[in-house]
Amino acid sequence: MQDIILEMKDIEKTFPGVKALDRVNFTLRSGQIHALLGENGAGKSTLIKVLTGVHRMDAGTILFEGKSIRPTSPMDAQRQGISTVYQEVNLCPNLTVAENIFIGRQPMRRGQIDWKTINRRAHELMLRMGMDIDVTLPLATYPIAIQQMASIARAVDINARILILDEPTSSLDENEVRNLFSVMRELKNQGMGIIFITHFLDQVYAVSDQLTVLRNGRLVGEYTAQEIGKLELVTAMIGKDINEIYNLQKAQPGEDAKAVLDAQNIGIPGKVENISLQVKEGELVGFAGLLGSGRTETAEMLFGVTHAAQGSISMHGEVLALKTPLDAIRKKMAFCPEDRKRDGIIADLSVRENIALAVQATRGFLHPLPQKEQQELADKYIQLLSIATPDADKKVGELSGGNQQKVILARWMATNPDLMILDEPTRGIDVGAKAEIQRLMLEMCHEGRSVIFISSEIDEIIRCSNRIIVMRDLAKAAEMDGSACTQADILAIIANEGTKEEAV
Amino acid sequence: MPENKTMTIASGRRMRNLLTNPKYLMVYATIGIFLLIYLFGALLYGGRGFTSVRTFMLFFSDNAYIGISAVGMTLVLITGGIDLSVAAVASLTGMIIAYGTTVLGIHPLVCIGAALLVGVGLGALMGACIQYLNVPPFITTLTGMFFARGVCSLISRESISIKHPLIDALAGFKIYLTWPNAQGEWVKIKPVASIDLNTIAFILMIVIGTIILQKTRFGRNVYAIGGNEQSATLMGLPVSRTKVLVYAFNGLCSVLAGISYVLYVKSGWNLSLQGAELDVISACVIGGVMLSGGVGYMFGTLFGVLLKATIPAIITFNGSMNSWWAKIFTSVLLLLFIIIQRAVIASSQWVKKKE
Numbered sequence: 001m002q003d004i005i006l007e008m009k010d011i012e013k014t015f016p017g018v019k020a021l022d023r024v025n026f027t028l029r030s031g032q033i034h035a036l037l038g039e040n041g042a043g044k045s046t047l048i049k050v051l052t053g054v055h056r057m058d059a060g061t062i063l064f065e066g067k068s069i070r071p072t073s074p075m076d077a078q079r080q081g082i083s084t085v086y087q088e089v090n091l092c093p094n095l096t097v098a099e100n101i102f103i104g105r106q107p108m109r110r111g112q113i114d115w116k117t118i119n120r121r122a123h124e125l126m127l128r129m130g131m132d133i134d135v136t137l138p139l140a141t142y143p144i145a146i147q148q149m150a151s152i153a154r155a156v157d158i159n160a161r162i163l164i165l166d167e168p169t170s171s172l173d174e175n176e177v178r179n180l181f182s183v184m185r186e187l188k189n190q191g192m193g194i195i196f197i198t199h200f201l202d203q204v205y206a207v208s209d210q211l212t213v214l215r216n217g218r219l220v221g222e223y224t225a226q227e228i229g230k231l232e233l234v235t236a237m238i239g240k241d242i243n244e245i246y247n248l249q250k251a252q253p254g255e256d257a258k259a260v261l262d263a264q265n266i267g268i269p270g271k272v273e274n275i276s277l278q279v280k281e282g283e284l285v286g287f288a289g290l291l292g293s294g295r296t297e298t299a300e301m302l303f304g305v306t307h308a309a310q311g312s313i314s315m316h317g318e319v320l321a322l323k324t325p326l327d328a329i330r331k332k333m334a335f336c337p338e339d340r341k342r343d344g345i346i347a348d349l350s351v352r353e354n355i356a357l358a359v360q361a362t363r364g365f366l367h368p369l370p371q372k373e374q375q376e377l378a379d380k381y382i383q384l385l386s387i388a389t390p391d392a393d394k395k396v397g398e399l400s401g402g403n404q405q406k407v408i409l410a411r412w413m414a415t416n417p418d419l420m421i422l423d424e425p426t427r428g429i430d431v432g433a434k435a436e437i438q439r440l441m442l443e444m445c446h447e448g449r450s451v452i453f454i455s456s457e458i459d460e461i462i463r464c465s466n467r468i469i470v471m472r473d474l475a476k477a478a479e480m481d482g483s484a485c486t487q488a489d490i491l492a493i494i495a496n497e498g499t500k501e502e503a504v
Numbered sequence: 505m506p507e508n509k510t511m512t513i514a515s516g517r518r519m520r521n522l523l524t525n526p527k528y529l530m531v532y533a534t535i536g537i538f539l540l541i542y543l544f545g546a547l548l549y550g551g552r553g554f555t556s557v558r559t560f561m562l563f564f565s566d567n568a569y570i571g572i573s574a575v576g577m578t579l580v581l582i583t584g585g586i587d588l589s590v591a592a593v594a595s596l597t598g599m600i601i602a603y604g605t606t607v608l609g610i611h612p613l614v615c616i617g618a619a620l621l622v623g624v625g626l627g628a629l630m631g632a633c634i635q636y637l638n639v640p641p642f643i644t645t646l647t648g649m650f651f652a653r654g655v656c657s658l659i660s661r662e663s664i665s666i667k668h669p670l671i672d673a674l675a676g677f678k679i680y681l682t683w684p685n686a687q688g689e690w691v692k693i694k695p696v697a698s699i700d701l702n703t704i705a706f707i708l709m710i711v712i713g714t715i716i717l718q719k720t721r722f723g724r725n726v727y728a729i730g731g732n733e734q735s736a737t738l739m740g741l742p743v744s745r746t747k748v749l750v751y752a753f754n755g756l757c758s759v760l761a762g763i764s765y766v767l768y769v770k771s772g773w774n775l776s777l778q779g780a781e782l783d784v785i786s787a788c789v790i791g792g793v794m795l796s797g798g799v800g801y802m803f804g805t806l807f808g809v810l811l812k813a814t815i816p817a818i819i820t821f822n823g824s825m826n827s828w829w830a831k832i833f834t835s836v837l838l839l840l841f842i843i844i845q846r847a848v849i850a851s852s853q854w855v856k857k858k859e
Contacts, residue, residue, distance in 0.1 A: 075740035090738040092731030094798035095724075103724055104741050112719040154739070 005030045005161055005193045006051075011060035013046055020046040021057070022217045028162065028193040033184060035196045035204045035225075038214035038237055039430040040400035041388065044197055047214070048164055052077040052084050065161065083155035087167035087428065089147040091154070093140035098122030100139050101154045125153040129183050145176040149183070156187060163187060164195045169203055170428040173291050173456075181207045199430050201230055215239055238432045248438060250483070251445030251466055253282040258316075260419050260450045261333075263302060266311035272297040272474045273310070279419060279450045284441060286465030286482060287454040288490050294474035295454045296338055299421050302452070303335040304328040315419070329362055334412030336405075338423040338454075344408045347397025351389050352378035354396045355410045362415060381410035385440060402433025409440060420444060421452040426460060438464055458487050470494060529848050530792030531804040533841070538811045545814060549821040557681060558697035563813040568702030569594065569765040569777075571809040573784045574791075575713040576757025578805045579750045581788050582717075584730045584797025585634065585641035587751065589648035590758040591780035593623050595773075596652045597762025602664035602772025605671070612670050619759050626652065627755020631748035649781070656774035663773035666766065675767040677701045702764050709760065714802040726750060730797030786834065787812045790841050811837065 006028040013021040021043050028034050036044050049055040051062065053071030062069050064080065071077035074084065091100040098119045099106075107114045107121075122135040129149045139147055148168060155163055165184070169177045184194055184207055196208055204211065205225055213220040213236045220236050228236070257280040267273035272294040279285050287295045301308040304322030313320050315331050322328050325335065337343035345354055356374040363369065369377075378392040385406040389399055396407055405425055412420055422441065426434040441451050442464060455461050461468055465482035470493045478493045546555045553559060564571070573590045580587045597619040604615035626648055633644045678698040682690040717723040725746045728736040737743050765777065791808025793800030815837070816830040 073740075074738055075742075078740045084738075086738065090732075090735040092728045092735050092739075092798070094731035095727055099724065103728055104721070104739060106721060106724065112715075113721065113724065 003030050004028070005065055007061075007063040008047070008051065009061045009063070011047065011050055011062075012058045013050055013055060014058055018217075020217050021050070023060075024214065024217070024219045026212055026219075027222070028195060029210075030161070030191045030193050031188050032210055033188055033194045033196055033208045034210045034212065035198065035208035036212050036214070037197075037204065037233070038220075039432045040402045041216070042214040042237070042430075043217040044214055045166070046217075048084065048166060048195070048197070052082060052164065078160075081159065081161040082164070083160035083162070084164040084166060085148070085151045085155050085168055087170055089144060089151055091139055091147060091151050094138060096136050097126070097133065097139050097142065097146075097150050098135040100150050101125060101135075101157060121157075122153070125157060126150070128186075129153060130179050144171045145173070145179075148172065148176075148180070152180075152183065156192075160192065162193045162195065164197075166197045167199065167428060168196075169198055169200060171291075177203065199428065199434075201233065201431075204233075205230070213237055234431055237430075248435075248442055248463060249446075250464065251282055251284045251442055251451075253280045253445070253466060257281040257283065261302070261313070261315050262317075263313045264311050266298075266301055266308040266313060268297070268301065268306060268309045271306075272301070275301075275311075275476050277469055277476070277479075279452060281450060282445050282448045283466045284445050284451045284453055284464055284482075286461035286468040287452060287471060288458055288461045288468055289471030289477075289494060291456060293471040293494075295471050296423055297474070298471070299335065299423050299452065299454060302328070303333055303421060305335075326361060329358060329415060332416070332418040333421065334358070334415055334417035334419070335421045336408045336412060336423060336425055338427075345396045345404050348395060350393045351382065351387065351396055351399070351407055352392035354407050355381055355392075355414055358411045358415045377414055378410075381414060384413075385410055386436070400429075400433075402429035402437075405429055405433070405437060406440075409437065413444070417449065419450045419452070421454070423454045424456065425453070426455060426457070434460070458490050462487060462490070472496060528801075530794075530799065530841075530845065531801050531807070533844050534790060534792050534804050534807045534811065537837070537840075538807050538814065541811065541814050541818070545818045545821065549818070552821060553695060554817070554821050556695055556697070557693060558695045559817065561681075561697045561699065561703065563810050563817065564703040564706055565700050566768075567809055567813045568706040569761040569768060570780065570783055570787055570812070571706040571806070572709045572764055573757055573761035573780075574787045574805050574809055575709045575802065576754030577784050577788050578713060578791075578793050578800055578802060579717070579723075579726055580641075580754050581785070581793045581795060582726050582730045582797060582800045583747060583750050584733070585747075585750070586645065586785065586795070587627075587630070587641065587648075587754050588645040588781050589626070589630065589652055590754065590761065590784055591777040592649040592652035592656070593626060593755060593758035594762035594765055594780070595775075595777045596656050597623060597759045598766050598769075598772035598776055599656045599659045599664075599774060600772075601671075601763070601766050602666050603659050605666050605668050606664050607660075612666075612668050616759075616763060619762065620756065623755040623759035623762070624752050625755070627758070628748055628752035630755075631751030634751065635744050635747045653774070659774070660772075661774055663771050663776075665771040667770075671766070671770065674701055675770055700767075702767055705760065705764055709757070710802055710806045713805075717802055722746060722749065727798060730799070732798075783812065786838050790837060792841070792845075794845055 004027055008024065008026040011021050011024045024043065024047060026047065038044050046055065050057045053073045053076050069080060071080065071082065095103065101122045102118045107117045119136055126133055126135060126149065129152065131146055131149055133142065133146060139150065168180060172180065188194060198204060208225050210222065210224055211228065211233065212222045215237060259278045260281050261279040263275065263277050265274050265276055267275060275298050277285065289295050300306045302313060304325050304327050307323065313322060320331055352374050355378045356369050359377065360369050375392060382389060382392060387403050387406045387410065389403065396404055399407065425437050438460060441453060445451055453461065453464060462482065462485065468480045468482050468485060468490065469476055470478040470480065470490055472494055480489065573594060577587060577590060600619045601612055601615045604610040604618065605612045630644045630648045633639045634641050678700050680692045681697045681699065683693050685691045717726065725736065725741045728741055729743055729746060733743060766772065787808040788800065788805050789795065790811055791804035793805060812834060815833045816827065819825050819827055819830045
């Protein structure tokens with residue numbers, strides 16, 4: 001058995017109205033990757049924030065390498081050897097990659113920052129993570145995966161004993177995840193203790209040694225990765241049988257259902273080209289494909305975010321000239337964008353205001369929605385979607401990821417759309433909330449609305465879709481029947497192994 | 505020698521990087537446009553002495569107070585803040601020195617000390633309000649501006665001229681530029697050009713500002729805060745301390761600018777430098793400092809100030825144009841730079857998307 005480097009005992013933390021942590025224990029050994037699991041609101045984040053000094057615990061002890069510590073700030077925790085890499089890349093986009101790794105503890109030479117050493121060492125560090133890049137370019141010039149690696153490089157170079165990875169994989173593609181895992185394994189072999197938080201259960205099994213499950217602020221149990229199966233694990237996390245929540249009924253559009261949306265050969269030269277698709281009333285069409293395969297670009301064209309230079313889009317048989325999203329909203333379309341933090345929610349507005357936003361937009365600013373109607377609207381959807389918020393006036397930014405997603409969903413459902421486009425609505429949210437979002441989508445279909453569902457997770461696409469469009473290299477690669485295809489079929493097309501071009 | 509070869513490659517890469525790195529684009533634009541406008545002036549009025557060293561040196565000495573203040577402002581703008589109080593604090597400095605020296609008969613150095621205390625103190629106070637009370641910088645420094653102007657008028661509502669040997673000596677200090685003539689003797693160049701204290705102070709402040717921004721942790725933290733304040737906090741950087749210090753430093757620069765202005769006009773007046781804060785801010789923006797924070801170079805600010813100085817010079821040399829045209833040209837320039845900034849941002853995002 002390796003040495004215990006961290007022992008958190010009987011940690012308690014209460015926020016106004018909520019007991020966030022209730023006598024939670026957590027033990028980490030050196031050379032161990034320890035997954036911390038639980039639904040949103042289970043207390044994972046709070047536990048990590050207590051450990052990193054963002055929050056002060058109300059009771060309990062933290063033993064770090066045998067000594068009792070009480071970190072007072074992330075800086076303090078970092079100094080003691082506890083580093084955190086957050087889900088969102090918390091680096092500065094305007095600084096170079098190298099500087100992001102070293103800022104705050106730059107090597108100095110004769111009283112001045114030693115840029116040469118910084119750039120050289122940063123390049124070495126990135127190289128060790130399998131990234132041969134120019135570290136003197138601003139961070140913003142690189143994709144998220146590289147930014148993430150830079151933040152890990154930063155965390156690791158502090159000579160951390162404990163590395164906390166909070167949802168590091170939610171915006172990475174498969175290759176990038178594999179790369180991250182090999183970095184994690186190498187760090188583990190060097191004797192670091194890694195706390196890994198993720199919603200992807202496959203990843204938990206791929207890389208973790210030990211699992212700790214929290215639920216409602218309480219410790220459910222600690223397991224080794226070998227001793228607990230996936231189903232058991234999910235049951236432990238949500239406290240319910242998995243089959244209960246995944247008991248989903250696919251939409252069943254009638255044989256003669258009319259086409260709601262009909263896009264013919266739409267495209268923007270150089271971005272996506274020649275995409276045709278039809279969505280029928282009450283149908284759920286899934287968009288599979290890798291990040292950057294043209295899924296989002298297609299959705300944005302359909303919604304008028306970008307202007308389709310070629311082809312035609314018609315809805316209910318009427319050809320549309322979409323110039324702005326507002327045109328699309330008026331034609332009863334709705335769109336939940338991919339990056340909810342950036343394009344979706346307005347974090348500083350309340351739940352009520354966020355929900356009323358799209359309805360307000362269709363009315364125009366001269367016809368403000370009365371406060372009372374806003375309130376009714378918000379209350380209705382908070383209840384309907386079971387959004388976990390104390391009241392409608394809470395700022396959306398303070399809700400958990402899954403609940404933020406539901407607020408966006410509510411915003412668009414409130415406009416009563418005929419066609420709803422959801423781009424990665426389930427990314428970064430937990431199993432329970434995922435299933436709920438999927439259930440809501442299917443309920444919309446049962447009501448006769450149509451849904452376009454974009455996701456990187458093929459199993460959920462298969463679980464929900466009537467038809468599946470597979471995108472590859474900025475073009476439509478295939479269209480498949482949702483009830484008669486398997487994950488392997490789709491993967492083959494994404495990987496360009498199959499030869500069927502337009503299999504129906 | 506293989507070692508030598510890798511070194512050449514490395515320095516070659518560094519050169520290329522220096523030329524193509526998007527973060528320097530704005531500064532290049534500023535320098536380029538400065539050269540263009542200077543060339544324009546040279547072509548039109550070169551014969552009348554526009555290109556003389558004397559005219560060039562006047563760009564510095566006539567605008568030293570703007571330049572000195574712009575050094576502090578650059579730091580403030582890079583953090584993503586703004587400071588509207590600089591001109592009022594500079595004016596207050598003038599009033600303190602003028603009233604103290606002329607009316608109360610206090611030694612100017614004591615007055616300068618008092619002004620430094622007031623300026624730095626007010627700056628730190630405003631920084632603290634911005635950081636700890638979360639008051640937007642615009643409002644906080646607007647309040648500071650009103651306060652400083654108010655105190656100016658409280659001291660006196662009349663222009664007070666300053667007559668003190670020390671001030672006269674400082675204002676009169678000049679290093680004449682010389683060059684060897686045919687006989688090998690050093691003689692003054694013609695037309696006579698000199699470096700005065702204001703010019704030295706201006707250039708020195710630009711150098712100090714550059715060192716602070718590029719060579720110290722404090723300076724890099726300033727960039728980090730402007731890039732993403734929340735990230736800077738999570739990265740464990742001393743955000744609060746840095747921000748308060750930035751405003752305090754800007755207060756210091758305002759006082760120095762005020763002293764510079766006193767040496768320039770040798771008087772204090774409660775209504776002096778009205779609106780000069782906007783000249784300072786626009787010089788920074790023309791120099792490539794982004795109002796959204798995180799981007800800017802001291803070198804750019806230097807050229808921003810020079811560029812702003814060139815336009816009125818051209819108007820003066822023209823002789824027949826109304827001097828208000830300078831404002832109009834400056835506004836056109838400002839607009840141009842804001843458009844360039846947007847284009848730079850858009851193109852860098854485009855690069856990102858492509859990758």
